[in-house]
Amino acid sequence: MSERSTIRDVAAHAGxxxxxxxxxxxxxxxxxxxxxxxxxxxxKALDFRPSVAARILSGAxxxxxxxxxxxxxxxxxxxxxxxCWDECHERGIRLLAQPVDVDDPDVGEQVRGLVTETHVDGxxxxxxxxxxxxxxxxxxxxxxxxxxxxxxxxxxxxxxxxMDDAQAADDMTTHLINAGHRRIGFIKGHKNHMASxxxxxxxxxxxxxxxxxxxxxxxxxxxxxxxxxxRAARQLLDLPQPPTAIFASNDDMGAGVLAVAHDRDxxxxxxxxxxxxxxTTLSRTVWPPLTTIHQPMAELARTATEILINGGDxxxxxxxxxxxxxxxxxxxxxxxx
Amino acid sequence: MSERSTIRDVAAHAGxxxxxxxxxxxxxxxxxxxxxxxxxxxxKALDFRPSVAARILSGAxxxxxxxxxxxxxxxxxxxxxxxCWDECHERGIRLLAQPVDVDDPDVGEQVRGLVTETHVDGxxxxxxxxxxxxxxxxxxxxxxxxxxxxxxxxxxxxxxxxMDDAQAADDMTTHLINAGHRRIGFIKGHKNHMASxxxxxxxxxxxxxxxxxxxxxxxxxxxxxxxxxxRAARQLLDLPQPPTAIFASNDDMGAGVLAVAHDRDxxxxxxxxxxxxxxTTLSRTVWPPLTTIHQPMAELARTATEILINGGDxxxxxxxxxxxxxxxxxxxxxxxx
DNA sequence: CGCCGATATGTCAAGCGGTGTCATATTGAT
DNA sequence: ATCAATATGACACCGCTTGACATATCGGCG
Numbered sequence: 001m002s003e004r005s006t007i008r009d010v011a012a013h014a015g016x017x018x019x020x021x022x023x024x025x026x027x028x029x030x031x032x033x034x035x036x037x038x039x040x041x042x043x044k045a046l047d048f049r050p051s052v053a054a055r056i057l058s059g060a061x062x063x064x065x066x067x068x069x070x071x072x073x074x075x076x077x078x079x080x081x082x083x084c085w086d087e088c089h090e091r092g093i094r095l096l097a098q099p100v101d102v103d104d105p106d107v108g109e110q111v112r113g114l115v116t117e118t119h120v121d122g123x124x125x126x127x128x129x130x131x132x133x134x135x136x137x138x139x140x141x142x143x144x145x146x147x148x149x150x151x152x153x154x155x156x157x158x159x160x161x162x163m164d165d166a167q168a169a170d171d172m173t174t175h176l177i178n179a180g181h182r183r184i185g186f187i188k189g190h191k192n193h194m195a196s197x198x199x200x201x202x203x204x205x206x207x208x209x210x211x212x213x214x215x216x217x218x219x220x221x222x223x224x225x226x227x228x229x230x231r232a233a234r235q236l237l238d239l240p241q242p243p244t245a246i247f248a249s250n251d252d253m254g255a256g257v258l259a260v261a262h263d264r265d266x267x268x269x270x271x272x273x274x275x276x277x278x279x280t281t282l283s284r285t286v287w288p289p290l291t292t293i294h295q296p297m298a299e300l301a302r303t304a305t306e307i308l309i310n311g312g313d314x315x316x317x318x319x320x321x322x323x324x325x326x327x328x329x330x331x332x333x334x335x336x337x
Numbered sequence: 338m339s340e341r342s343t344i345r346d347v348a349a350h351a352g353x354x355x356x357x358x359x360x361x362x363x364x365x366x367x368x369x370x371x372x373x374x375x376x377x378x379x380x381k382a383l384d385f386r387p388s389v390a391a392r393i394l395s396g397a398x399x400x401x402x403x404x405x406x407x408x409x410x411x412x413x414x415x416x417x418x419x420x421c422w423d424e425c426h427e428r429g430i431r432l433l434a435q436p437v438d439v440d441d442p443d444v445g446e447q448v449r450g451l452v453t454e455t456h457v458d459g460x461x462x463x464x465x466x467x468x469x470x471x472x473x474x475x476x477x478x479x480x481x482x483x484x485x486x487x488x489x490x491x492x493x494x495x496x497x498x499x500m501d502d503a504q505a506a507d508d509m510t511t512h513l514i515n516a517g518h519r520r521i522g523f524i525k526g527h528k529n530h531m532a533s534x535x536x537x538x539x540x541x542x543x544x545x546x547x548x549x550x551x552x553x554x555x556x557x558x559x560x561x562x563x564x565x566x567x568r569a570a571r572q573l574l575d576l577p578q579p580p581t582a583i584f585a586s587n588d589d590m591g592a593g594v595l596a597v598a599h600d601r602d603x604x605x606x607x608x609x610x611x612x613x614x615x616x617t618t619l620s621r622t623v624w625p626p627l628t629t630i631h632q633p634m635a636e637l638a639r640t641a642t643e644i645l646i647n648g649g650d651x652x653x654x655x656x657x658x659x660x661x662x663x664x665x666x667x668x669x670x671x672x673x674x
Numbered sequence: 675c676g677c678c679g680a681t682a683t684g685t686c687a688a689g690c691g692g693t694g695t696c697a698t699a700t701t702g703a704t
Numbered sequence: 705a706t707c708a709a710t711a712t713g714a715c716a717c718c719g720c721t722t723g724a725c726a727t728a729t730c731g732g733c734g
Contacts, residue, residue, distance in 0.1 A: 006690090006691055007691060007692060008692095018692085020712060022693060022694095025692090030712085032710085049450055049453040051691055052390070052455055052456075053394045053456055053690085053692090054394050054691030054693090055693080056390035057388070057690085057692070058692045058693040058718055059692095059717090071419075074618075077411075081436075096433060099422055112386075113386055116341055117388070226622050252622070255622045255623075259624050259626075282619070284563065285563050285592045286624070287600075289596075343718095343720085345720095354684045355685095356684065356722090357682090357683060360683090369682060390720090391718075391719035391720040392720060394690040395689075396689085397720080397722090
């Protein structure tokens, strides 16, 4: 029932040369409308699908791009994949999603394998692979186009899409300051992730502008996951002068802060304000829902894919973020010093 | 710098015939250990990667398998992808993750495109694509091996891996009954998802066994997402005789129940017990952490992949579930009727 | 000791399903 | 009539596998 039909079958069916079918397939000029129609009809009739393998072998583009990622939060990856996939789907491009381990010394070779074996036309790098030296170097050596989503370093070297993490953190911090908070805790993200530094920078900038002294004790290391949020929150709330608000630099850690507060019977937001970052569905799923920064992850991914497919010069695109007010932040109570 | 080396280069470098290299590559018998070593050394030295395209084209296996999925929760997909990927990685197989829309009338054609274009050797179907007729039919027609993860129908027809959803729901319901609860609310999952019915069945069976009458009012429709959990919980708690425990058939909906409880100042678990299902990270992220059923998603995916790659006869494998006790369930308070 | 089958390797040619190059045919405009 | 633009075809080739066949080595076995 299912002998796959080849370009030759189509040619025969349409009464033209194989080459002509190929021309139609690739949208070449110099094919009469009439012929084109007949060929297309034949393709439809035979349910013809060009073999990617054959195409690649004969030196043409593969019409495939790869998304390389390392384990971030499920939410993040879900959105990133979705963005890339939507764009690819629209353009009839196949997407290969390829996880790697940025700490694996062999990661460069893995990428080389991916590229040489699959002949992808281009690559999308998502954080934190965006700043993985071995991968960057290999890609450069392989001379294959790629776009980075939210890169942390060497911004100018390659095409990229990103949001203004520093400004977003600044916005959120300012939001907390405006609510009357002065002792604002901050939970950093994973070191691998460059945006972590940017967010910290924005936090400090907002503090400075408001004339609030920076206190290192109020900043704790986190790793972007729930458990590290819990640990950091405990440390912060154990301080002799605990913060009245905690800004976790992503939602997962924000959820960790909420858990600690619940555990200690500290009411959020009346006794402690909590802010997250990313606007993942998690921020709406916890209680109280987190005030957070909307990071347009799917849109970033989609834009990156678009830039990659369009090709051309190095392009940079900044997408806007947005502060989402929910119930986890409230004005500082007067009775709390 | 990066002229890709071919099988001929390797042959020359190792001082053997191309055919011999091919033999090594494909693990044929009748190659001496000595020769094999030399060839492998040459491959390493030249950083040779066989072109998948050329391989496919000449009729060999592609060493690629595809995972077809439709948008489930990010957690679910994350785990499923991880399971498949880990197994593939170990075996040196490439994994193509391919989202589809099960409600798209064209879904069969999409799958055909995937198969004929990429020449994958086999396919893994994750819920709810496992029960998508057009896809099943197409795969059958294409005569390509596939394995289903947690299929709902026609269990016997194809290889599959699954857990005992009915028994798991039975276990949880019994757990609640043992805690003294008699009015136990149940929130169903999405209709597309066959496991929904199984879980409801288990719930009823446990009730029956305990001699507790089934009350249709205590069962509400949900769609496996947070918002539907919220809606269902509101309905249940608005009942003149509200349940003292609510069993949501996944964690997201369980989180919805918690949110409603928080909102209404109903203490969990002292005033209301809540149970989830799946043991996603979400269940540990909310407050209080959810008592839930551990569904071994990554393990299911990994096993499915293993079965697919090993080939052979139709195989079925049931993986064990586990009831995870956390803080959201407590014995019924005596003062609550 | 010669012969045979098992083991090990090589040569060669034919594809797999497309695309590139170059040649050729047709057309319309000058 | 001539030339460039337009339209189509013939054919080699991409990198690898495979099958048919040809050798060559080696360890028994009769």
